[in-house]
Amino acid sequence: MGVMALGMLIPAVHALAYERFLEARSFFYASVLGLFAMTIITITTSGRPRRSRGGLTDLLALFAAFAVLPIFLAWPFYEALRTTFFINAYFEMVSALTTTGATMFAPERLSDTLHLWRGMVGWFGGLIMWVAAVAILAPLNLGGFEVTASAEPGQGGTPSERYETSGVNRRLQRALHALLPVYGGLTAVIWLCLIILGDRAEVALIHAMSTMATSGISPLGGVEQAGSGLAGEAVIFLFMFFALSRLTFSSDTLTGVRPGLLNDPEFRIGLLIIVGVPLLLFARHWIGAFELDDEENVYAAGRALWGSIFTVMSFLTTTGFESAGWEDTRNWSGLGTPGMILLGVALIGGGVATTAGGVKLLRVYALYLNGLREMEKLVHPSSVGRASSASRRIRRQGAFVAWIFFMLFAFSLVAVTTLFTLTGVDFENALVLAIASLSTCGPLVTAGAEDPIALAMLSDSAKLVFSAASVLGRLETLAIIALFNPALWRE
Template identity: 25%
Template sequence: MKEEKMTPRLASTARALWLIYLSLTAACAFAYWLFGMEPFDAIAHSLSTVSTGGFSTHDDSLSWFHSSQIEGVAILFMLLASLNFGVHYYAIYRRKPLHYWEDIEARSFLILVLVIVVVVGLMLRLEGSYHTLPPSLRDASFEVVSVITSTGFATVDFSHWPDFLPVLLIFVSFIGGCGGSTAGGMKVLRVVLLFKQGMREIRKLIHPNAILPVYLGRHVVDQRIMNAVWGFFAAYTLVFVVLMLLMIHAGLDQVSAFSAVATCMNNLGPGLGKVASNFQEVSSLGKGIAIIAMLLGRLEIFTILILLTPAFWKD
């Protein structure tokens, strides 16, 4: 598990994290400029990439540039921005580059991205959308990284991809990036702990008297942490269902309502159906629901829900 503190003083930690963030942004802007962007485009897109915001100076997003090098830069810095900035600190300040692989959340995130890219790339090739494998892997790499990091850049419209691929990418957005990053979603570490807890329960059914703690690396996860993760997952699911029902009431079909709430709560951007490109066709009520969903997703639900609890306002 990650160390409790990066530096003894909070101010020093904040300064180190800001320097890392600014350095990533500057390096991203330089790389964009090096591979053909105008200085304004390079700066604007670097700010949007490292913040995993996804805004572009062009309606066609990064597909406007028709450059595999620019797409490669975007993939690299979207991934870096979606790793825990504490991991960046230990890798850079403590000169421990292997910490990127030693950290279980970062390792799980990178492996997950690789697996999904391969699956999507192969499906695109087998379904006949691409005649050769390299172009399918190129588009799969960019779209998968853009979606899982909640950035939302686009080079193709994945909502028109065949088979289950559009829905798979929406589900991928629920995972998001690592904790302590700029990415949205539920965060990789929570998903890892949920998976480990699920596997423990299966083993408990086989060996009901066994003591089977959940491990994260070499450390046993405290049961209070597991309870907090399950509590977050339950709250996330409940809020999602309620917002989706409200979106349907606001006039969207089931697919559009599902993806609209998913893309808002996960701070992604693109969706499916009527919200594949934008929310222009969504009613005023639907847009209001989307605003609430975005706030709940960005502040990770509990921050908003606690404000609605009467006990919070008592002296």
């Protein structure tokens, strides 16, 4: 709350520079009052001894950050806009902070300052997940770390005892000190590249922050409207690789069986999906284009293939940007239901401990190993597995936990879909809304449905369901269940 209160000074100065005094006052007053409240709270609680039960209190604080903090973040947004209800502003801030990126406002309705604030909130939400992964989720064996032995912190003792050995504040400080320069530096590089390629500074900054946070927030309605064109898409495409595996930017919490990026199963499965899905979809059309020996068809095929590769990569990382060539992909290939493909790709999601949502590639890999071994045993019942001890752990216990998560995710999907239908949404749109919120890929509401879903037309209860599902998708079902641990509430 204190960091975001300080951050409100940036849109305040931005609005003041463009002489939008109402917006400047809204953000400035919220910043001052927020800092005053945080000072009073700090003074009040400074003398209290801090007790923790296995880190679950810190997990509860992380949950509160995504569910309660948006109330404070929505206040200046609501006061500056003045043409909406507070619940809509809260919806926007939850969607941004959880890096879901769904919006109920047309781009032209919001000023550059409000777009900047949405991008900043999404960027901060991505940073929270980078830092919380190593400081909170990994010690508790949550967020995908429960699958692999190499991610388990330490040896011997219970997880709670190991967690209490090192204070969470110290780990947060170390993680922030190590990751903030990387996160901020990569964002700055994207920003400069997009400006050089022709984007306005504000647009380039928001797209840069959205790429690193995989929030999909755009002041234009998408990168296909940006002035940087296909070259800008190529830059964004390269930096979306940081959402495929944590090993692309850090080795503090290993997510793979073997060290090294090229040996990381998450990265390799991600590459297989990014390349394989477009090739499988358009193989017949590529053959047809070359048989006709028509240069125009070959060019159209290449543009369509790039559009599919970029869009698949974007939705796999749950960013949700569509390529300018995606429309060419649909028209040229004759693909009737592209939304179903994007829904499936977003459900898979990106890497563990990254800003991407979804089920996560590591869990898919664990189930793949288990399935491969089971099929081998069907053919040779007396065979002995040839994998290492770490791979055997993933194949057995890891696959078991991954399967539990898949079942919980399926139950969550059914429950959220049912809640949406009870609020008056038809079944198909309810299913799309449920997948978009649980996978934290908000742009699915326009790309995944046959007709774009107007979020502003949803009832207040449906908006609250979407917000709650976004928080659930960001923290994952296992983490929410961990909050019901009696040790947390026994205090």
